[in-house]
Amino acid sequence: MKILLELGVLFLVSLLSEAAAAMLPFEFPPAILAMFILIVLLMLKVVREEHLENTSAFFAKYMAIFFIPAGVEIMNHLDLFRETWFYIIAVSFISLLTTFLAAAKAVEITERLMARKGGRE
Template sequence: MKADKIIKFLLQITGLILINKAGFYIVELFELRIPGNVLGMIILFVLLWTRVVRLEWFEGAADFLVRHLSFFFVPISVGLMTLGGLIAENGIQLAIILILSAIIGMVVAGGTSNMLVKRKEGKETGNSAHDL
């Protein structure tokens, strides 16, 4: 049974990687001015929203990645140590940008989560008025 879970997890990760790579490929093919990973997330969102793919297909891998998200920031933090001069020169501007982008990210994530919770509650009570 454990082998089944490992295979399922690997397939979920592979699916997420393929969607991410599709974003990079589309950006390169059409020379778009958007990061490939952002386009990949937009593609995943649209696929989930239109129910072309189901959340259950990626949920296990996504939960794992979110639980270990802080681990992925270690290389970034180490890389920042080499940018001491840049931070000393432009520290105030960088801090303002970081704070504003964090606030925007929290507002968008919170709003999306709130909308999804209301949608789920609406489905549980049989009310479909909260559908996207």
Template sequence: MNFLNGMTLLLVYQLVGEVTVRLLAVPIPGPVLGMVMLFLTLMIRGRTPEPVENASTALLSHLSLLFVPAGVGMMAHFDRIADEWLPITLALFFSTIITMVATAGIMQLTTRWFARPEQGGGQADE
């Protein structure tokens, strides 16, 4: 029952995200907005409820099975992928480079932002 409660809660957040996107015409996927809402809720609560933790652990333990439909879709559209291999390869390459550069920049920024000033070594600046 704990698993079902957790799955229900996860699906409710996904539904709320989807409805919000449709009503407000927000240009992001509904499940992504639902995930952000869930994240904010968990941050405010300060902990993860046991049903959500059980459901998410079960889903993550079977994550590899969730990639099967994507693999089947790639095989079903293999001819199109073969015809358009160059734009697909370039898009993957440049998006990877852009993501790595953005991640490095954000990491440096947050490292500086969260770095604590060192406590004085006995001398004061005057």
């Protein structure tokens, strides 16, 4: 019964978000809109954590399975992949380095500034 209700809540929020995203004047991924709505509903305690605990545990554990069809689709783009795999790896590697560096340093600088400000007070 409970899992049935959990899935019902989750699918209903997803359905409404997909409809709402289609009505937005700009492109926004419906899935992320659904996540926003769910966070707001949790904050407002309209939906409580225990309303979703079983489903979220299951989906968190097996999340990757839901991306398999999207990934297997690469069969339809094998020529493009064969031509570009090296670029994909190069872009992924270089941006991994820059992103890691930027994120780490931004946190360290912010922490240092906050510590200095906190020390002065």
